[in-house]
Amino acid sequence: MPAYKDNNGMWFCSFYYKDWTGASKKKHKRNFKTKKEAQQFEANFKLAARADMSMRLKDFVEIYFTDKEHELKARTKKNKRYMIDAYVTTYFGDKALNEISPSDIIAWQNDIKKNNDFSESYLRMLQNQLTALFTHAERIYGLKDNPCKRVKKMGSSDDRSLDFWTIEEYQKFIDTFELGSMHRLIFEILFWTGIREGELLALTKNDIDIPEHKLNITKTYYRVDGEDIITTPKTQNSVRSIDLPKFLVEEILDYYKRLYRYPNNERLFGMTAKALQELMKRHIKKADVKKIRVHDLRHSHCAYLIHHGVQPLIIKERLGHKDIKITLNTYGHLYPNEQRKVASLLDNLQKESIPVKE
Numbered sequence: 001m002p003a004y005k006d007n008n009g010m011w012f013c014s015f016y017y018k019d020w021t022g023a024s025k026k027k028h029k030r031n032f033k034t035k036k037e038a039q040q041f042e043a044n045f046k047l048a049a050r051a052d053m054s055m056r057l058k059d060f061v062e063i064y065f066t067d068k069e070h071e072l073k074a075r076t077k078k079n080k081r082y083m084i085d086a087y088v089t090t091y092f093g094d095k096a097l098n099e100i101s102p103s104d105i106i107a108w109q110n111d112i113k114k115n116n117d118f119s120e121s122y123l124r125m126l127q128n129q130l131t132a133l134f135t136h137a138e139r140i141y142g143l144k145d146n147p148c149k150r151v152k153k154m155g156s157s158d159d160r161s162l163d164f165w166t167i168e169e170y171q172k173f174i175d176t177f178e179l180g181s182m183h184r185l186i187f188e189i190l191f192w193t194g195i196r197e198g199e200l201l202a203l204t205k206n207d208i209d210i211p212e213h214k215l216n217i218t219k220t221y222y223r224v225d226g227e228d229i230i231t232t233p234k235t236q237n238s239v240r241s242i243d244l245p246k247f248l249v250e251e252i253l254d255y256y257k258r259l260y261r262y263p264n265n266e267r268l269f270g271m272t273a274k275a276l277q278e279l280m281k282r283h284i285k286k287a288d289v290k291k292i293r294v295h296d297l298r299h300s301h302c303a304y305l306i307h308h309g310v311q312p313l314i315i316k317e318r319l320g321h322k323d324i325k326i327t328l329n330t331y332g333h334l335y336p337n338e339q340r341k342v343a344s345l346l347d348n349l350q351k352e353s354i355p356v357k358e
Contacts, residue, residue, distance in 0.1 A: 003038035013038040019049045051141040058093035074224045083129045102150040109154040123155025163292045164300040176286040185255045193242050194301030197294045205264040213249050215242040223272050238320035306334045
């Protein structure tokens with residue numbers, strides 16, 4: 001593997017390689033500090049190009065994200081990239097993909113838990129990133145032994161410690177806003193519909209059917225690297241229509257009166273998620289209620305519905321969950337009295353079925 005010294009004193013490499021389809025191509029790369037670095041780049045690039053599973057994990061990460069380029073939304077890709085770079089590549093980066101063993105995975109899990117105070121749900125997210133890499137290598141590039149399959153996953157996706165407000169706490173919070181203001185309406189919509197903050201920030205007049213009292217969720221908003229992005233919602237099931245209570249429709253109409261000739265396709269609430277979080281923090285302090293996140297208003301909406309006897313299937317449809325299991329895994333523990341109700345019902349039925357002795 002030859003490397004060449006450039007006129008500026010740096011090193012470069014120029015070579016032919018075959019990609020995973022067998023096609024011959026040429027690669028040229030400059031500005032290496034040493035001859036060894038240039039040679040190492042060529043060696044790793046050739047392995048990655050033909051998807052050889054003896055390549056380093058950090059080289060396979062590049063293949064993974066290239067393959068997922070059009071599958072992942074920008075925000076999802078950014079979050080995945082951060083977790084993989086920070087907690088996977090730093091540990092396994094220079095190790096050959098096909099040499100990483102189940103015991104290596106266990107050692108990585110122990111290292112993560114020892115050196116970080118992460119929640120169970122975040123530990124599970126990190127585990128999922130590593131598993132996704134190996135699953136892709138196995139399914140697409142023929143990795144013979146997937147070590148993640150033989151190791152118990154760390155963390156838990158069933159995080160039962162949800163933060164939410166009672167209706168009394170929410171009322172104290174919302175009373176700190178001026179009646180008819182944009183900020184008050186934002187939190188009224190979040191609490192009484194349970195929509196996600198990105199779905200709220202993407203709303204336009206076109207999304208609210210005033211005569212039918214319906215809110216149509218068809219998109220979501222977020223900001224990545226200073227760029228405003230509006231795209232399809234989190235999942236296919238997130239595209240949904242939500243029935244609105246009459247009082248909330250009236251609040252929306254009152255807000256409309258303040259919008260002079262406002263375009264129907266323009267965002268109703270010109271804020272970012274970060275600004276929304278900061279606004280909530282300030283008014284939490286004013287109201288002197290416990291601290292929760294904007295997303296926890298979604299949990300608060302759900303807890304309120306459960307308290308009033310709304311069944312999980314209806315909540316699933318309202319929240320736009322992909323599967324009823326997600327609803328039950330997330331909120332099932334908020335139904336503590338349901339099993340007792342079933343037992344009492346069976347008691348009553350059994351008593352009614354036993355004939356009375358004369």
